[in-house]
Amino acid sequence: MNQNENANTTPQRPWWAHGHVWLLIAGPAIVVVAGFFTYYLAVRSPDPVLPTQAPVQASGLSGQGISDAPAVQARNHAATGTLPAQPQPQSKP
16 A cells, blocks of 8 residues: 555545644634623713812812813714814903
8 A cells, every 4th residue: 555545545634623723713712702802891881970170178178280181082082083172262342
């Protein structure tokens, strides 16, 4: 019997019987499951809308006194999709 005949007569395994195939499939499958889980968390507990008024700080506390109002307005816009009210320009007499 020839060596070439032995090599050709061995049955080939189906694709799902190879372990490295499942290793390649597992990566994208885990990412898809994690995406659905993240979507579930985002829908279940959306971010609350925060007040845009700057908090009053005591004069004895150390700090720069920088207001977070622009950041809060941007966050609220991202959470609700509505723009903050713009102040009306005052006309000069």
